[in-house]
Amino acid sequence: MKTALAPAEALAFTARPLRAADVPRLMPTERAAYSVPWTEGNFIDSIAAGYHAELLLAADGRLIGYWLAMPGVDEMHLLNITVAPEFQRQGWAVRMLDRLIACMRSQxxxxxxxxxxxxxxxxxxVYLRYGFAQVGRRPAYYPAAGGGREDALLMSLELPA
Incomplete structure (x- = not known):
């Protein structure tokens, strides 16, 4: 039996490098997606530092999502991956992870x-289904709404050669 395509597989989109000029456009999505969102300065600084960053847009121009990652020696650190609320639960996070992995492989x-x-x-x-393993915990890593702090789980994915 053939199943219908998931929306992320069926929707035409374009992907391109994220630029500083895009930041004001993505800020409403960042604010809608997170209780403690990145600031415009966080995005601008990451782009200026030369981190890898990509923006996904639907064919009609709607923002689907974006990701930013910092390269290191033999590795990449995913700093932010965000799917716009209207596109969540449709496979876009996996699509963006696939694109990030392709970027990593090329390097x-x-x-x-x-x-x-x-x-x-x-x-x-999503990360566990993708193949990431939980490898640690960072106490009080994230700022939390209301001024507190929240722990982070450290996760890692090793790409086969």
């Missing part, structure tokens, strides 16, 4: 690291 990088809030079980599920 000969073989390890991907990330932190995820302990409260963000949806993202943890």
């Amino acid at each position: 000969g990088l073989n390890q991907l690291w990330l932190e995820v809030r302990v409260s963000n079980t949806r993202a943890q599920d």
